[in-house]
Amino acid sequence: MLAASEVAREHEHLIRRSAERARYQMTPEEEDLAARLRPSGAGGWSKLHGNVSSQLRGEFRGESLPVTALRALATDPDEGVRRDAYEAELKVWEGAEVVLAAALNGVKGEEGTLAARRGFPDAVAPSLLTHGIDRETLEAMQGAVVRSFPDFRRYFAAKARALGKPKLDWWDLFAPVGRSQTEWTYEAGTRFVEEQFRSYSDKLGDYAARAFTESWIDAGPRDGKRGGAFCMGWQGDESRILMNHDPSLDSVSTLAHELGHGYHNLLKAPRTPLQRETPMTLAETASIFCETIIQNAALEQATGEERLYVLETQLLGHAQVVVDIHSRFLFERAVFEGRAQRDLTPQEINDLMTWAQRETYGDALASTHPYMWAVKPHYYSLSFYNYPYTFGLLFGLGLYAQYQAAKERGEAADFQRSYDELLSGTGLADARTLAAGFGIDLHAPDFWEGSLNVIREQIAAYEAALA
Numbered sequence: 001m002l003a004a005s006e007v008a009r010e011h012e013h014l015i016r017r018s019a020e021r022a023r024y025q026m027t028p029e030e031e032d033l034a035a036r037l038r039p040s041g042a043g044g045w046s047k048l049h050g051n052v053s054s055q056l057r058g059e060f061r062g063e064s065l066p067v068t069a070l071r072a073l074a075t076d077p078d079e080g081v082r083r084d085a086y087e088a089e090l091k092v093w094e095g096a097e098v099v100l101a102a103a104l105n106g107v108k109g110e111e112g113t114l115a116a117r118r119g120f121p122d123a124v125a126p127s128l129l130t131h132g133i134d135r136e137t138l139e140a141m142q143g144a145v146v147r148s149f150p151d152f153r154r155y156f157a158a159k160a161r162a163l164g165k166p167k168l169d170w171w172d173l174f175a176p177v178g179r180s181q182t183e184w185t186y187e188a189g190t191r192f193v194e195e196q197f198r199s200y201s202d203k204l205g206d207y208a209a210r211a212f213t214e215s216w217i218d219a220g221p222r223d224g225k226r227g228g229a230f231c232m233g234w235q236g237d238e239s240r241i242l243m244n245h246d247p248s249l250d251s252v253s254t255l256a257h258e259l260g261h262g263y264h265n266l267l268k269a270p271r272t273p274l275q276r277e278t279p280m281t282l283a284e285t286a287s288i289f290c291e292t293i294i295q296n297a298a299l300e301q302a303t304g305e306e307r308l309y310v311l312e313t314q315l316l317g318h319a320q321v322v323v324d325i326h327s328r329f330l331f332e333r334a335v336f337e338g339r340a341q342r343d344l345t346p347q348e349i350n351d352l353m354t355w356a357q358r359e360t361y362g363d364a365l366a367s368t369h370p371y372m373w374a375v376k377p378h379y380y381s382l383s384f385y386n387y388p389y390t391f392g393l394l395f396g397l398g399l400y401a402q403y404q405a406a407k408e409r410g411e412a413a414d415f416q417r418s419y420d421e422l423l424s425g426t427g428l429a430d431a432r433t434l435a436a437g438f439g440i441d442l443h444a445p446d447f448w449e450g451s452l453n454v455i456r457e458q459i460a461a462y463e464a465a466l467a
């Protein structure tokens with residue numbers, strides 16, 4: 001087929017992926033039945049989780065608040081507020097645990113049964129196909145991740161000292177440390193982003209300028225607008241971005257992140273729609289890279305309390321993506337194993353969540369959050385919608401480290417050319433092949449260690465800034 005058709009050859013990667021997926025299929029009748037039962041099975045359970053959890057409210061100091069507002073208090077500078085909000089939040093989840101546990105059992109029961117009937121060796125296997133990496137890559141990455149936990153525990157210990165406590169509690173994970181002297185208004189953010197993107201390349205700087213002058217970005221929060229941030233491809237090489245700016249470096253980082261997605265869309269624009277399909281593991285490369293440009297520039301300019309603030313912004317995010325996400329992976333895998341035997345009770349699910357948090361945070365925390373399985377919508381949709389974030393962060397950081405090395409050798413332009421080619425080709429080959437173009441072996445621990453070393457340096461700087 002590939003020899004006979006030019007169009008087929010242009011879509012070779014996609015065809016090979018489809019052929020690989022086709023090896024894991026039930027009979028056509030069984031696939032048909034499974035698809036028809038989806039809305040009343042896992043699809044229905046997932047919807048129930050969304051609908052129930054979005055209505056939940058809790059009591060905070062005599063006031064009724066949506067559970068999302070309770071969770072947002074985790075960033076309050078006052079520990080009493082954070083602790084009371086955490087306790088109120090746990091009560092809310094406890095009140096809904098029977099319904100939410102039924103939803104989790106429903107989703108994981110169906111996914112696990114289908115994976116086994118389709119001939120996958122375990123519940124992780126289908127996610128590897130979806131996310132476009134092989135098991136050796138996942139294991140090399142996770143091995144390096146686990147080896148970094150002692151370093152992250154040093155960060156948690158340092159943060160506890162900064163907050164004047166012997167040990168961090170769960171409600172302190174998002175507590176602010178340091179102070180920003182810069183007023184990160186949206187306008188200041190756009191100027192900073194354009195300037196720093198331009199210090200990387202004119203092409204990236206011009207891209208940001210174009211997004212600003214052509215008003216591609218819906219920037220501020222307003223009534224009736226949803227939260228969060230995302231970027232979507234629009235016509236031609238254009239993109240549109242939704243975000244909710246608040247005056248913080250974190251928000252400016254988000255702006256850079258979403259523009260990174262847009263830049264990726266720009267480079268994929270000449271490809272056919274099928275050639276643009278990018279697995280989630282590679283979809284976050286450009287966004288993390290752009291975020292790193294901004295955060296490193298902010299760090300270079302910062303002194304004193306501001307420096308601490310920038311480092312805290314970086315490390316708080318990295319701890320989520322490296323440590324917390326690994327707890328979510330361990331938990332999800334254990335739920336699949338347990339659910340294969342029978343329905344799990346809310347208490348059993350809580351115990352698995354607590355176990356997974358202890359395995360990853362270790363003794364760095366004095367308390368855990370047994371109901372995180374009720375909080376995160378990811379457990380109720382695509383399986384293992386977690387480790388691709390870690391891959392994205394570490395792959396983006398690793399490429400950034402390569403860029404810095406190339407710049408020192410006076411070869412920045414060569415790097416930029418290869419990097420643009422990689423982004424343009426994220427639908428043309430798998431991650432391992434694309435990485436090999438940079439001399440990177442995703443099966444070797446070295447690459448992952450290199451990315452984690454970037455974070456280790458930030459942890460050391462954070463400790464030094466607090467000393």
Ligand SMILES: [Zn+2]
Nearest residue numbers: 257261284287
């Ligand atoms: Zn993103």
